[in-house]
Structure formats: structure tokens, C-alpha cells
Amino acid sequence: MSKINVQELTKIFGSSPKEGLNYLEQGETKDKILEKTGMTVGVNRTSFSVEAGEIFVIMGLSGSGKSTLIRLINRLIDPTDGNVLIDDEDITKMDKQTLTETRREKLGMVFQKFGLFPFRTVLANVAYGLEIQGVEKSKREEQARRAIEDVGLKGYENSYPDQLSGGMQQRVGLARALANDTDILLMDEAFSALDPLIRQEMQDELLDLQNKLNKTVLFITHDLDEALKLGDRIAIMKDGRIVQVGTAEQILEHPADEYVSNFVKDVDRSKVLTAAHVMKKPAVLAAYKDGPRVAVRKMEEAGVSSIFVVDKTKRLIGLLTIDDAIKAYKNDISMEEVLRTDYHSTRQDTPLHELIAYAAETKYPITVTEEGRLTGIISRVSILSGLVLGKEKEEVSAV
Amino acid sequence: MKNLHLPLEDWTNSFVNGWLLPELGDFFNQLSDGIELIVDGVTDGLLIVPPFLLTFIVVVLSFWLAGKGVGLFSLAGCIYLGAVDLWPEAMQTVAIVIVATLLSVIIGVPLGIISAKNRFMNQLTRPVLDFMQTLPSFVYLIPAILLFGLGGVPAVISTFIFATPPAVRMTNLGIRQVPEDIVEASKAFGSTTWQMLFKVELPMSLQTIMAGVNQTIMLALSMAVIASMIGAPGLGSTVLSGISNVNVGLGLTGGLGIVVLAIIIDRLTQGIGDKL
Numbered sequence: 001m002s003k004i005n006v007q008e009l010t011k012i013f014g015s016s017p018k019e020g021l022n023y024l025e026q027g028e029t030k031d032k033i034l035e036k037t038g039m040t041v042g043v044n045r046t047s048f049s050v051e052a053g054e055i056f057v058i059m060g061l062s063g064s065g066k067s068t069l070i071r072l073i074n075r076l077i078d079p080t081d082g083n084v085l086i087d088d089e090d091i092t093k094m095d096k097q098t099l100t101e102t103r104r105e106k107l108g109m110v111f112q113k114f115g116l117f118p119f120r121t122v123l124a125n126v127a128y129g130l131e132i133q134g135v136e137k138s139k140r141e142e143q144a145r146r147a148i149e150d151v152g153l154k155g156y157e158n159s160y161p162d163q164l165s166g167g168m169q170q171r172v173g174l175a176r177a178l179a180n181d182t183d184i185l186l187m188d189e190a191f192s193a194l195d196p197l198i199r200q201e202m203q204d205e206l207l208d209l210q211n212k213l214n215k216t217v218l219f220i221t222h223d224l225d226e227a228l229k230l231g232d233r234i235a236i237m238k239d240g241r242i243v244q245v246g247t248a249e250q251i252l253e254h255p256a257d258e259y260v261s262n263f264v265k266d267v268d269r270s271k272v273l274t275a276a277h278v279m280k281k282p283a284v285l286a287a288y289k290d291g292p293r294v295a296v297r298k299m300e301e302a303g304v305s306s307i308f309v310v311d312k313t314k315r316l317i318g319l320l321t322i323d324d325a326i327k328a329y330k331n332d333i334s335m336e337e338v339l340r341t342d343y344h345s346t347r348q349d350t351p352l353h354e355l356i357a358y359a360a361e362t363k364y365p366i367t368v369t370e371e372g373r374l375t376g377i378i379s380r381v382s383i384l385s386g387l388v389l390g391k392e393k394e395e396v397s398a399v
Numbered sequence: 400m401k402n403l404h405l406p407l408e409d410w411t412n413s414f415v416n417g418w419l420l421p422e423l424g425d426f427f428n429q430l431s432d433g434i435e436l437i438v439d440g441v442t443d444g445l446l447i448v449p450p451f452l453l454t455f456i457v458v459v460l461s462f463w464l465a466g467k468g469v470g471l472f473s474l475a476g477c478i479y480l481g482a483v484d485l486w487p488e489a490m491q492t493v494a495i496v497i498v499a500t501l502l503s504v505i506i507g508v509p510l511g512i513i514s515a516k517n518r519f520m521n522q523l524t525r526p527v528l529d530f531m532q533t534l535p536s537f538v539y540l541i542p543a544i545l546l547f548g549l550g551g552v553p554a555v556i557s558t559f560i561f562a563t564p565p566a567v568r569m570t571n572l573g574i575r576q577v578p579e580d581i582v583e584a585s586k587a588f589g590s591t592t593w594q595m596l597f598k599v600e601l602p603m604s605l606q607t608i609m610a611g612v613n614q615t616i617m618l619a620l621s622m623a624v625i626a627s628m629i630g631a632p633g634l635g636s637t638v639l640s641g642i643s644n645v646n647v648g649l650g651l652t653g654g655l656g657i658v659v660l661a662i663i664i665d666r667l668t669q670g671i672g673d674k675l
Binding site for chain 2 (some may be wrong): 072074076102104105107110111112114115116117118119128131132133176188243
């Protein structure tokens with residue numbers, strides 16, 4: 001069961017939307033309909049679904065209909081046609097009261113321009129959703145305080161929004177949505193009004209919060225980097241339609257059409273690709289029990305000058321260079337004493353751009369470990385080729 | 400043009416004399432009695448309070464709401480009203496202004512809210528408000544006398560007609576000026592229409608509404624002299640008798656009294672608006 005299921009959702013702004021709908025069904029384009037009838041197609045027969053616990057990002061330029069789309073989901077705008085199922089209940093068919101209840105219990109929202117109530121304190125802003133549900137004061141304030149703490153604004157409960165910076169104001173907006181404890185968070189360009197550094201900080205914090213709270217997040221943005229960073233899945237929207245849905249990697253590696261590939265052309269791959277994308281299985285590994293002599297032979301066979309040493313469970317113990325191995329063998333000292341550990345270890349989900357500096361410094365490959373076990377190694381070459389080759393591939397497909 | 404004759408005069412007269420008075424006369428009499436009771440009550444209430452005590456209250460409020468300068472002015476103004484022996488007249492005027500303003504706010508603010516929410520209502524109220532604001536007030540003084548007799552009541556009614564438009568207009572404007580994202584936020588969290596009105600829209604537009612109420616009070620005061628022509632007691636009738644007896648001194652004394660009241664009340668209500 002999908003948390004949000006959008007089926008053939010359409011919104012046409014204008015005097016007689018039904019007429020516009022007919023044109024759409026006849027296959028007319030958005031521009032043609034505007035020309036013929038003066039009506040604007042906001043969202044054009046769009047379908048997608050968002051699973052529980054995922055961050056689903058809708059990415060599009062201004063005018064692509066993404067802000068309309070998110071407002072159709074909680075019916076701040078009434079759709080012309082189509083269905084929106086929230087937990088299998090169709091919000092487009094709800095009466096006023098059920099709609100109000102659904103908004104209260106299931107749908108939190110964060111706005112681009114924050115939408116804070118200037119005459120209320122931070123605490124009263126955050127408690128607003130509970131207040132209108134009739135939750136008693138002490139209980140709603142307790143819940144609000146917890147949400148304020150979650151977003152790192154403890155101590156600002158009695159400030160007014162205009163006393164806070166933009167980033168802090170949006171934290172209040174986020175806390176207000178969290179306080180209601182809804183499963184779903186709708187975030188409409190939530191970080192777009194913030195300056196770049198604060199925006200990144202907020203993105204990181206959203207990801208942290210998501211790890212903790214595991215909400216279903218529908219996030220709207222016009223910023224591809226933001227989409228790639230946050231989205232478990234990303235939908236690219238153009239002219240009221242979704243052009244492609246996929247993971248960041250799928251969209252980067254297999255753009256559905258020219259529009260998408262033009263879009264992703266300038267993406268900084270080092271921020272999107274992670275260690276897991278470029279790591280390789282090491283050609284040879286030495287087992288700890290092997291001893292220096294076997295290790296030397298393995299290096300000889302593989303034609304390498306150093307080898308990683310692991311134990312029985314593939315736990316990484318250290319690095320053995322050929323010089324050290326020969327020295328140990330000749331002087332009959334144990335392998336343990338000549339093992340090196342001055343290489344860099346990282347995790348699978350580390351973005352490449354964080355590894356570039358290490359790759360430039362170290363003469364040994366970077367190791368990728370998962371709970372101490374070696375899962376792969378990354379050489380300087382594979383980082384560079386990961387960055388460059390991806391790009392070439394894309395340019396070919398864009399031609 | 401001569402061939403086209405619109406007998407508006409005859410129509411109006413036969414409407415008022417033939418239908419309005421015989422049919423609704425009783426209703427207007429009762430309304431009149433009700434309003435008279437309120438006006439008299441407020442006037443008596445203001446006159447029962449010893450002038451020095453009321454002066455003290457007004458001065459303290461002025462200090463608190465509008466600062467030192469206005470406080471001193473209020474003190475001087477109240478002393479002036481006592482010194483020229485116009486204190487009772489001033490209180491009569493204030494009573495009419497208070498009742499007319501209350502009536503204007505009670506009817507005008509909800510009307511403004513509905514106009515802001517409803518396009519049809521907005522299109523309906525606009526010309527009516529234009530009419531109320533521009534129609535010379537003497538024109539409705541006549542039916543006011545017919546319906547309510549002479550005295551304080553027709554004064555309240557005609558003052559109400561003259562002074563309500565700003566309350567409606569500014570409320571309408573205030574509600575419309577609430578930023579869209581704030582309205583959306585309130586809706587998205589599941590506010591009902593009433594919750595949105597009372598918890599978001601009215602608090603957001605309170606200052607604008609107060610500016611409208613302030614204008615309403617000023618217009619009500621400016622009606623004081625005109626209303627005295629239909630028998631309203633107070634500073635207006637002092638000015639009127641100054642005019643009719645060619646007594647320049649009396650006219651000025653009463654006129655200055657109105658100015659003093661106007662400034663004190665204006666600064667006080669503005670102060671309230673700023674405090675919100």
C-alpha cells in the first residue's frame with residue numbers, strides 16, 4: 001500500500017476546466033490549449049506513488065506545475081480531474097469535515113515563504129496545529145517543545161518569528177509540521193528561500209531527522225543538486241507532466257529524454273556518486289594466517305606492490321607492502337609488526353567529493369569498510385574515471 | 400431631456416408616507432426607544448463620574464497608550480472643557496459618538512469580513528458604501544427625523560450612516576491583505592473557516608481594522624455639529640446656537656471643544672491600534 005497514490009491528476013486553471021480537459025484527452029499540448037482557450041494547464045494527467053518512509057522529490061523549473069501539484073495533494077487547490085489517495089482514501093472526494101480531519105491527522109506542510117504567524121511566539125506557532133484540534137494547553141505545549149528541540153531551536157520558544165533569521169524561521173516551520181506528528185510531510189520548496197550554506201545545513205538536518213522519525217516526505221524543489229541529495233526517488237516534472245521517476249543514479253545514468261539529460265549535464269557528479277559507485281573488489285587479498293611468504297607470492301602473481309590483509313571474517317587488519325613483506329620474511333619477524341594502517345578508510349555512502357582530497361594525498365588505495373569488513377577499495381584512478389566517464393557517457397546520449 | 404421625466408421625488412414621498420411610516424412605524428419607534436435608552440445610559444454614566452476622576456483616567460490612558468505629549472494635551476484639553484463650562488455638553492457628544500461608533504463597528508466589521516470573503520457581497524457593498532459616504536448628510540437627516548423624531552436617536556442613526564464606511568472598507572482591506580502563504584499554512588494544518596478567521600485573519604488585520612475604527616470615530620465627531628440641527632444635544636448644539644445668534648465667541652468655544660475631543664480620542668484609539 002502506497003502512502004500517497006496520485007492517479008491521473010489534472011488541474012486546469014480557467015473559465016471552463018472541463019473543456020480544457022477534453023482538449024487534453026484529445027492530445028493537445030499545454031501551449032495549444034492556452035492559445036485556443038486562454039486556460040492554463042497546471043498539472044497534466046500525472047500519476048505517481050510515494051511509499052511509506054521515503055523522501056520523494058519532485059523537481060521542476062518554475063512553471064512546471066510542481067507547486068500546484070503539491071497543493072492538489074492536500075487540496076489547498078481543488079483538482080479538475082483525477083484522484084489522490086492518502087492511505088487508500090481519496091482526498092478529492094472527501095467532504096469538508098473529513099478533509100479537515102485528514103489535514104490535521106495525516107498531512108503536515110512546510111512552505112517556501114515559511115508562512116509563520118507573526119503575532120504568535122515560536123511556541124504558539126508550533127502548537128498551532130494542535131491548538132485547532134482542541135488539544136489542551138499543557139499537552140500541546142509539551143509536544144511543541146519537543147518538536148522545537150528536534151529542530152534545534154531550544155531556547156527560542158518565546159521569540160517572535162521576525163526576531164529570527166531565515167534559517168531559524170524555517171526551522172520553526174518544520175517544527176510546526178512535526179508537532180502534529182503526521183506521517184506525511186509536504187515540503188514546498190522548503191529550503192529555496194535560504195542562502196546556500198544554511199540550505200545545505202537544513203538539508204543535512206532533514207536527512208538526520210528523517211533517519212530518526214522515518215516520515216513519508218514529498219519534497220518540491222527547483223534545485224537538482226538538492227533533489228539528488230535528498231531524494232530516495234526523484235520525479236522530474238515539465239509542463240505539468242512527470243517526465244521521469246527514478247533514483248538519483250537512474251536519472252543521472254539513464255536520462256529518459258533530452259530534457260532530463262540536458263538537466264543533469266552540469267551536475268557535480270562528485271556530490272552524487274558515492275564510494276559504492278566507484279569501488280572495486282580488490283584483485284587479491286592476503287589472509288592474516290597466510291604469513292609474509294604467501295603474501296609475497298600473491299603480490300607477485302597479481303603484479304601489485306601492496307596487499308590488504310584480512311582475517312577469516314574479512315575484517316580488515318592492515319596493509320602489507322612488498323618491501324615490508326620481504327623484510328619480515330628475511331628477518332623472520334611476524335607480519336603483525338610490519339603491517340601498515342596509514343591508509344584512509346571510508347564507508348559506502350560517502351560522496352566522492354569528500355574522497356578526492358584523500359586520494360590526492362595517499363599513495364595507497366582508499367578502503368571501503370562496512371562494520372570493519374572490507375567491501376572494496378578505491379584507487380585514485382577509479383575516482384577520476386568515475387567522475388569523467390559518467391560525464392562522457394552522458395554527453396554521448398545528449399547528442 | 401424635458402420629455403423624460405423621472406418622478407423620483409413623488410415616488411420617494413409616497414414610499415415613505417404611504418408605506419414605510421404606517422407599516423414600519425412601530426418597529427422604528429421601538430428601535431428608537433432602544434437606542435435612546437442606550438444613549439441616555441451612556442450619557443448619564445459619563446456625567447455621574449466626577450469630571451476630575453474622568454480627567455485623571457483619560458490622562459493616565461493617554462500617557463500609557465500614546466506617550467507624554469498626548470498625556471499633557473489630554474490634561475490641558477479636559478481642563479479647557481471644564482473652564483469654558485462645556486463639560487456636560489462634551490459628555491453628551493462623547494456619548495453619541497460612542498453609541499454610533501459601537502453600532503458602526505458591530506455592523507461594519509462583520510460586513511467587511513463578508514465582503515472580503517465573498518465577491519458578490521463585495522460588489523454589492525461597494526456602491527452602497529459610496530452612496531453612504533457621498534450623499535449629502537442633510538438628505539438623510541430628513542427621513543431620520545420622520546422615522547426617529549428629534550433628539551439623540553436620529554443623530555446616532557445619521558452618524559452611523561456617515562461613519563460606517565471606513566469600518567467596512569478597512570476590515571475588508573485588512574482581511575484581504577493577509578499574506579496568501581499564511582492563509583495557506585492555516586488551511587493546510589486543518590483550520591476550520593471560523594478558526595482561520597479568529598486565530599489568523601482577524602489578528603493579522605487588527606491594526607488595519609483599528610485604523611478603520613479610528614476613522615469611524617473621527618467621522619462621527621465631525622457629524623456632531625450637523626446632527627445638532629436635528630436636535631442632538633452636546634457641543635454641536637453649542638456651536639449651532641453660536642451660529643444662529645451670531646455669537647462668534649460661543650461658536651469658537653464649542654468648536655474648539657470638538658477639536659479637543661477629536662484629538663484626544665484620535666490619539667487614544669491610534670495608541671490602542673499600535674499596542675496590538
